[in-house]
Amino acid sequence: MADGGGWIASRATGSRNGEGMAELAIERGFLPAYAGLQRRVQRAVDAAISKFAEHTHAGLHLEKLTGARDPNIRTIRIDQFYRGVVLSLGGQKYALLNVLPHDEAIAFAVSRRFTVNQALGVLEMRDQAGIEEFARAEASPAPSVGLFDHVSPADFLRLGVDGDLVPLLRIIGTDQQLESLGGRLPEMQLDILRGLASGLPVEEVWAELADRIVSGVDTEDLLTAARRTPERIAFVSGPVELAAILAHPFDVWRTFLHPTQRDVAYRETYSGPALVTGSAGTGKTVTGLHRAVFLAERLPEGGGKVLLTTFTRALADSLGRQLYRLTADPAVRARIDVVSVDKLAYEIATRGGRKITVADGETADRLWEAIAESGPTYVSRAGHVTTFSAAFLRREWEQVVLAQQLTTLEAYRDAPRKGRGEGLRATQREQVWGAIEAVRRDLTKRRLSTHTQLADEAASIARQSPPPYRHVIVDEGQDLHPAQWRLLRALVPPGPNDMFLLADPYQRIYDNHVSLAQLGIEVRGRTRRLTVNYRTTHEILDLSVKVLSGDAAVGLDGEGDTLRGYRSLTRGGVPKVVACDDRDSEFEALIERVGTWLEQDVEPHAIGVAVRTGQLVKAISNTLSDAHIPVADHQRGVDGVHVATMHRMKGLEFQCLAVVGLDAGVLPAPYALATATEDPHGHKQDLQRERCLLFVALTRARDVLYLSHSGTPSSLLPAVR
Numbered sequence: 153m154a155d156g157g158g159w160i161a162s163r164a165t166g167s168r169n170g171e172g173m174a175e176l177a178i179e180r181g182f183l184p185a186y187a188g189l190q191r192r193v194q195r196a197v198d199a200a201i202s203k204f205a206e207h208t209h210a211g212l213h214l215e216k217l218t219g220a221r222d223p224n225i226r227t228i229r230i231d232q233f234y235r236g237v238v239l240s241l242g243g244q245k246y247a248l249l250n251v252l253p254h255d256e257a258i259a260f261a262v263s264r265r266f267t268v269n270q271a272l273g274v275l276e277m278r279d280q281a282g283i284e285e286f287a288r289a290e291a292s293p294a295p296s297v298g299l300f301d302h303v304s305p306a307d308f309l310r311l312g313v314d315g316d317l318v319p320l321l322r323i324i325g326t327d328q329q330l331e332s333l334g335g336r337l338p339e340m341q342l343d344i345l346r347g348l349a350s351g352l353p354v355e356e357v358w359a360e361l362a363d364r365i366v367s368g369v370d371t372e373d374l375l376t377a378a379r380r381t382p383e384r385i386a387f388v389s390g391p392v393e394l395a396a397i398l399a400h401p402f403d404v405w406r407t408f409l410h411p412t413q414r415d416v417a418y419r420e421t422y423s424g425p426a427l428v429t430g431s432a433g434t435g436k437t438v439t440g441l442h443r444a445v446f447l448a449e450r451l452p453e454g455g456g457k458v459l460l461t462t463f464t465r466a467l468a469d470s471l472g473r474q475l476y477r478l479t480a481d482p483a484v485r486a487r488i489d490v491v492s493v494d495k496l497a498y499e500i501a502t503r504g505g506r507k508i509t510v511a512d513g514e515t516a517d518r519l520w521e522a523i524a525e526s527g528p529t530y531v532s533r534a535g536h537v538t539t540f541s542a543a544f545l546r547r548e549w550e551q552v553v554l555a556q557q558l559t560t561l562e563a564y565r566d567a568p569r570k571g572r573g574e575g576l577r578a579t580q581r582e583q584v585w586g587a588i589e590a591v592r593r594d595l596t597k598r599r600l601s602t603h604t605q606l607a608d609e610a611a612s613i614a615r616q617s618p619p620p621y622r623h624v625i626v627d628e629g630q631d632l633h634p635a636q637w638r639l640l641r642a643l644v645p646p647g648p649n650d651m652f653l654l655a656d657p658y659q660r661i662y663d664n665h666v667s668l669a670q671l672g673i674e675v676r677g678r679t680r681r682l683t684v685n686y687r688t689t690h691e692i693l694d695l696s697v698k699v700l701s702g703d704a705a706v707g708l709d710g711e712g713d714t715l716r717g718y719r720s721l722t723r724g725g726v727p728k729v730v731a732c733d734d735r736d737s738e739f740e741a742l743i744e745r746v747g748t749w750l751e752q753d754v755e756p757h758a759i760g761v762a763v764r765t766g767q768l769v770k771a772i773s774n775t776l777s778d779a780h781i782p783v784a785d786h787q788r789g790v791d792g793v794h795v796a797t798m799h800r801m802k803g804l805e806f807q808c809l810a811v812v813g814l815d816a817g818v819l820p821a822p823y824a825l826a827t828a829t830e831d832p833h834g835h836k837q838d839l840q841r842e843r844c845l846l847f848v849a850l851t852r853a854r855d856v857l858y859l860s861h862s863g864t865p866s867s868l869l870p871a872v873r
């Protein structure tokens with residue numbers, strides 16, 4: 153270490169060593185460590201980093217340590233109390249690993265060891281002292297059934313598991329044992345072991361890795377390995393980039409993507425529309441944001457724009473905020489339009505000054521209620537004289553008539569009604585058509601349009617002009633209506649990298665069952681699946697997945713999706729279910745819970761309360777406000793605890809989440825279910841949608857999940873230990 157690796161000086165004065173700029177890298181773990189420091193210590197860290205520019209290593213007090221498991225680890229003085237831990241990568245390159253109070257820094261530094269993965273060639277960190285401790289504590293004979301009996305030593309090596317760990321893995325018989333060893337292992341190897349332990353066959357785990365296998369790995373060459381590990385080591389281009397990273401140290405995703413996410417987001421070319429699936433919290437949004445920036449950076453000046461769109465305005469706002477943090481370059485930002493699909497449709501449909509008022513949900517509901525009440529009767533399968541319900545008529549309009557752009561009774565009479573349950577006789581179709589027409593006329597008379605109608609009109613308008621975008625990226629795609637897909641298809645010319653779609657069929661909470669191929673969006677051969685959940689703890693995920701029925705959901709590509717290999721990287725407490733006698737005591741318990749979170753310094757906006765109905769939202773907001781707990785009001789820009797319906801929780805996340813009012817009679821919502829006797833298929837579908845809704849709600853929690861009900865619990869709530 154002749155010269156302290158100063159990229160700042162190199163940049164300012166030109167290369168001093170004549171071999172190009174020396175570099176400083178940061179290791180992923182450095183960011184949370186930095187984020188947790190007081191501002192005063194952060195400033196001292198910033199100053200120490202700057203010294204890399206100005207000093208030789210002597211000036212930096214880079215120290216080797218006696219007893220270190222890794223000869224390349226050094227510590228560096230930050231101030232009187234703190235030390236940084238640094239890895240020498242060779243060639244005057246260093247990676248910042250951690251910053252801790254003096255004794256902890258030394259303990260961290262002597263315990264860690266960096267190795268190069270023999271299969272993937274990536275740099276890995278392990279807690280060597282912790283592994284030794286585990287081996288001592290668990291020094292017992294192999295269990296009769298080991299967790300990895302189906303994996304041969306050769307397979308372990310092929311999958312990049314270090315040979316010296318194999319004897320230790322043979323004594324592991326349970327998931328709990330694996331988890332207690334887990335945090336000490338290299339992250340990538342743990343990921344592979346968890347995959348194997350969750351029942352994935354060796355060949356499937358291998359297939360996930362196959363693209364990344366490197367031949368001729370030099371396990372001594374840390375620097376090359378570090379360059380192959382962008383998910384753990386980021387080489388910064390200079391002080392501006394480093395400052396940008398350190399300014400938002402919690403946004404780890406900005407700098408470090410999982411290899412699969414990186415492959416998906418940074419692929420040079422998809423020959424046509426690409427679909428990324430993955431269940432809750434797997435980083436679909438994050439991947440879409442990176443893709444948007446990647447594509448926008450490649451657009452030539454005046455060479456078109458990227459559209460980044462999603463389901464609601466709130467989600468689009470959130471995308472916009474995250475995008476802002478991902479790229480500081482105003483030219484790149486200016487090339488990306490972030491807008492919800494509804495707003496996009498409205499803007500296109502009202503272009504040229506046309507005045508349109510959007511029918512709000514309540515107004516539309518009232519029209520459907522009125523027609524259902526006064527509408528025709530028929531004799532049901534069960535032999536009752538019955539009417540078509542408002543929900544049935546509205547869905548028939550949305551899911552059949554608007555979805556297929558049916559404009560005449562004749563067309564409707566012959567139209568397929570896939571996914572709509574019980575068939576309708578010709579006379580019933582006439583009755584339904586009459587009711588739909590009446591509501592449509594009523595809307596026209598009042599000069600109102602629904603969002604779906606607007607999307608339909610906007611699609612027709614868009615088809616008549618040259619497509620305004622070069623690339624379209626769609627988040628939360630599982631819930632878009634066919635009319636919205638037609639609109640998006642019309643906004644971008646078919647070709648390479650035209651559409652990049654993100655969707656999770658297990659989070660479908662509206663009735664739109666779409667086949668993209670039928671809408672001219674062919675993703676076959678270009679679908680990828682993300683499986684690692686970054687948001688939620690293992691325990692929360694475990695409970696959430698139990699809510700789903702186990703039936704495979706059908707994806708936008710028409711294929712059955714799977715939750716195989718879906719897993720979380722973090723551990724936490726088991727979610728708590730509180731059973732209350734009545735609503736008052738349930739609300740009291742909620743106040744207590746939220747109050748405790750606030751006392752524990754959880755920010756109000758990091759707390760969410762999800763419920764099934766709008767009435768409960770109102771009641772809980774009032775209850776919390778009365779207890780002097782701030783409740784967010786986004787329209788008025790008021791910060792506070794976020795109380796919302798499960799539908800509105802889509803796409804969001806909270807450090808602490810309460811999902812309350814989980815009573816039988818509230819969830820599944822009786823008004824959202826077709827009657828089991830009269831429409832068994834529709835009933836089953838509706839029930840599945842309610843399950844997905846609860847799944848969406850539960851998976852919004854990051855660290856802590858609290859559940860409660862009054863009286864009999866919802867049948868959708870799984871038994872909790």
Ligand SMILES: Nc1ncnc2c1ncn2[C@@H]1O[C@H](COP(=O)(O)OP(=O)(O)OP(=O)(O)O)[C@@H](O)[C@H]1O
Pocket residue numbers: 404405408409410413430431432433434435436437438439656659685686687802803804805851
């Ligand atoms: N590679 C990563 N490293 C660290 N954090 C990540 C990574 N990828 C995603 N995250 C974090 O995980 C959380 C979930 O990510 P994101 O919202 O993109 O997932 P999603 O698949 O869109 O989720 P959902 O479908 O449930 O809305 C976010 O907090 C995000 O910042």
